[in-house]
Amino acid sequence: SKFTLGMIGLGTMGRNLLLNMADKGFAVTGYDKDPKMIQKLKEDGAKHNLTAYSSLEDFIGSLELPRRIMLLVPAGPIVDSVIQELLPLLDKGDIIIDSGNSHFTDTSKRAEDLAGQGIHFFGMGISGGEEGARFGPSIMPGGDKTAYGEMKEILEAVSAKVNGDPCVAYIGPGASGHFVKMVHNGIEYAMMQLLAEAYDLMKNALEYSNEQIHEVFAKWNNGRLQSFLLEVTTDIFAFKDEKTGGYLVDYIKDEAKSKGTGKWTSQVSMDLQLPIPTINEAVSTRDLSKFKNLRVALSKTYPQGKYTVGDKDQFIAELEQALYFAVITSYAQGLHLLWQASITYDYKLNLHEIAQIWRGGCIIRAAFLEDIYQAYKKQPDLEHLYADAGIAKKLEEILPGMRSVVSHSVLTGLAVPAFASALTYFDALKTARMPSNLIQAQRDFFGAHLFERTDAEGTFHAIWNPAKP
Ligand code: 6PG
Numbered sequence: 001s002k003f004t005l006g007m008i009g010l011g012t013m014g015r016n017l018l019l020n021m022a023d024k025g026f027a028v029t030g031y032d033k034d035p036k037m038i039q040k041l042k043e044d045g046a047k048h049n050l051t052a053y054s055s056l057e058d059f060i061g062s063l064e065l066p067r068r069i070m071l072l073v074p075a076g077p078i079v080d081s082v083i084q085e086l087l088p089l090l091d092k093g094d095i096i097i098d099s100g101n102s103h104f105t106d107t108s109k110r111a112e113d114l115a116g117q118g119i120h121f122f123g124m125g126i127s128g129g130e131e132g133a134r135f136g137p138s139i140m141p142g143g144d145k146t147a148y149g150e151m152k153e154i155l156e157a158v159s160a161k162v163n164g165d166p167c168v169a170y171i172g173p174g175a176s177g178h179f180v181k182m183v184h185n186g187i188e189y190a191m192m193q194l195l196a197e198a199y200d201l202m203k204n205a206l207e208y209s210n211e212q213i214h215e216v217f218a219k220w221n222n223g224r225l226q227s228f229l230l231e232v233t234t235d236i237f238a239f240k241d242e243k244t245g246g247y248l249v250d251y252i253k254d255e256a257k258s259k260g261t262g263k264w265t266s267q268v269s270m271d272l273q274l275p276i277p278t279i280n281e282a283v284s285t286r287d288l289s290k291f292k293n294l295r296v297a298l299s300k301t302y303p304q305g306k307y308t309v310g311d312k313d314q315f316i317a318e319l320e321q322a323l324y325f326a327v328i329t330s331y332a333q334g335l336h337l338l339w340q341a342s343i344t345y346d347y348k349l350n351l352h353e354i355a356q357i358w359r360g361g362c363i364i365r366a367a368f369l370e371d372i373y374q375a376y377k378k379q380p381d382l383e384h385l386y387a388d389a390g391i392a393k394k395l396e397e398i399l400p401g402m403r404s405v406v407s408h409s410v411l412t413g414l415a416v417p418a419f420a421s422a423l424t425y426f427d428a429l430k431t432a433r434m435p436s437n438l439i440q441a442q443r444d445f446f447g448a449h450l451f452e453r454t455d456a457e458g459t460f461h462a463i464w465n466p467a468k469p
Contacts, residue, residue, distance in 0.1 A: 002064035003029040005154060007072060008082060010037040010052060013126070014072035015044065016133035017099070017158065022048035024157040031059040060089040066120075066150060067094040075100040083110065092118030095147050099124045101261050104182060104268075107175035111143060120147035123174075125181020127362035128160065136160035138362035139168035140184070140354075142177025142347075160361025167361040169353045176347040179268075180354055183334045183341075186265030186279040188229070188363050189258075190330035193282035193418040195233045198323050201405070204304075204414055206312050210247045213237050220320055225327065227366030256286035265337070274340040276333040277425050278326065281417040307412035315408070321401025324368075326422040328395065331364075331372055332385035333425070339383060352376035386429065395426070 007018045010032040021028045022045055030052035032038055038052040053059035060067065067090065071082055079098055086096065096119060098107065107123030114121040125140035126133065139159050141148060148170045159168040171177045202208040202216060214237035221230045241248040262283045269276045289295075309315045335351055342349040355373040359365055375388040385391050406423050409416040428434065441464075443449035450459040 003027050003062050005068040006059055006063045007070050009071060009073040010041050012130050013133050015041050016130055019045055020134055020158045022050055026154055029062055056085060070097040070099055072099050075102045090119055095120040095150055097122040097124050099126050102178055103264060104175035104178040107178045111174060120144045123178035125177050127184055132361050136361050138357050140171050140177045140180045142171040142175060145170060162360040167357040169357050172347040172349055179341055182261050182264050183337055184364055185261035187330050187334040189262035189282040190279045190418060191229050193285055194323060194326050197416045197419055198319055205309055205412055210237050216316055224367060225324055254289055255292055256289045258286050269337050272340050272344055274337050276337055277421040278330050278333055278418050281421045285417050305413055318401035318404045321398035322405035322419060325398045325402040326419050329422040336384050
């Protein structure tokens with residue numbers, strides 16, 4: 001009998017997802033060029049008698065129709081070359097599922113090209129890392145809805161579950177699955193940066209030890225801030241280095257790397273003219289961190305002043321409020337971007353379903369996602385999370401802490417780009433009349449770019465400097 005699904009790429013993610021599928025009772029197989037990867041799958045999947053092929057023809061021949069072929073290979077040109085190798089071997093109606101972090105524009109193009117040849121192409125985001133793949137990730141598939149029916153059962157079986165609900169849902173047409181995964185990663189970048197800034201404040205404004213920082217994070221993680229990233233962060237501050245006996249975190253270079261998904265989120269937000277400044281700051285600050293030599297030199301030119309915090313317990317209470325405020329804001333920005341993309345690209349996104357499948361399995365899973373889920377369930381067309389009455393009540397309550405922490409940081413000279421941007425974003429968005437009238441006046445003054453009036457329809461131009469010839 002033939003296999004229900006075949007995985008191409010048996011690296012960490014592909015192998016673990018395949019093992020997860022086998023655990024759930026599906027007849028699955030794999031393909032990899034590298035015999036070592038095949039060997040590893042056979043060893044890890046011994047109890048299920050998992051097999052894999054090193055011949056693409058044999059692999060394709062072993063799959064039932066319509067074929068479900070999942071790719072977990074590095075994003076970029078490799079995806080295209082695998083597709084080209086596959087094409088001559090496929091039949092109309094077969095389904096290719098690209099589960100890597102591909103750029104959504106690549107996915108749109110591939111889906112269009114393949115649709116012309118009768119092949120269903122799915123761009124599918126998978127979040128949760130190695131553990132998630134093995135025991136339950138959050139899954140974001142986008143593509144042809146009818147073809148999704150062929151994958152639903154297997155995806156629901158392997159995904160994470162929250163209150164019995166699977167953390168997978170059909171996201172929408174085209175590249176919407178990869179788009180939503182990209183925005184997930186943008187929010188991930190923002191949350192990571194916020195946690196890093198909270199750490200910086202505890203370390204440098206409060207002069208807390210790693211043990212104290214660990215305790216604070218652990219306490220927060222038992223409350224409304226509970227989240228996977230906070231849990232990970234808490235554990236990092238208890239992790240000892242074998243080599244030195246100290247805390248490993250202190251021995252890690254302060255230069256952050258990235259693979260591009262955060263940057264893509266920022267780039268798209270500029271294209272769609274939908275601001276997500278806290279995510280942008282998270283992307284930029286990773287890049288800024290790479291200028292180590294310049295930073296060290298400038299730290300001598302502009303030495304850090306001392307600023308003592310009077311009541312440390314109070315500061316910690318405010319920092320918890322500030323973090324909550326900024327985390328809410330990061331989700332709000334990401335969801336606002338999804339709201340806009342849904343209109344611009346006609347993705348028809350269901351934001352409450354997206355919040356629902358982010359509640360478990362993924363890197364940005366957090367207690368707060370339940371609130372987001374409820375807000376969008378109640379109001380599916382909600383434009384912005386800030387506009388929900390329940391969220392507004394929360395923000396009002398924690399705003400004083402947010403203002404206090406950002407003020408402290410600004411006065412001390414400690415950099416809090418993500419916190420500060422979250423607060424100014426909020427302040428700008430709740431401004432009924434912004435000073436943007438001046439921008440329009442300036443544009444019209446030097447470039448005759450015209451302006452609109454508050455008291456009349458149409459566009460206008462003023463002769464701003466009649467004295468000059
Ligand atoms: C996930 C992660 C995953 C990966 C990112 C990290 O949802 O499981 O987001 O996709 O960890 O690619 O991205 P950077 O290397 O850019 O930090």
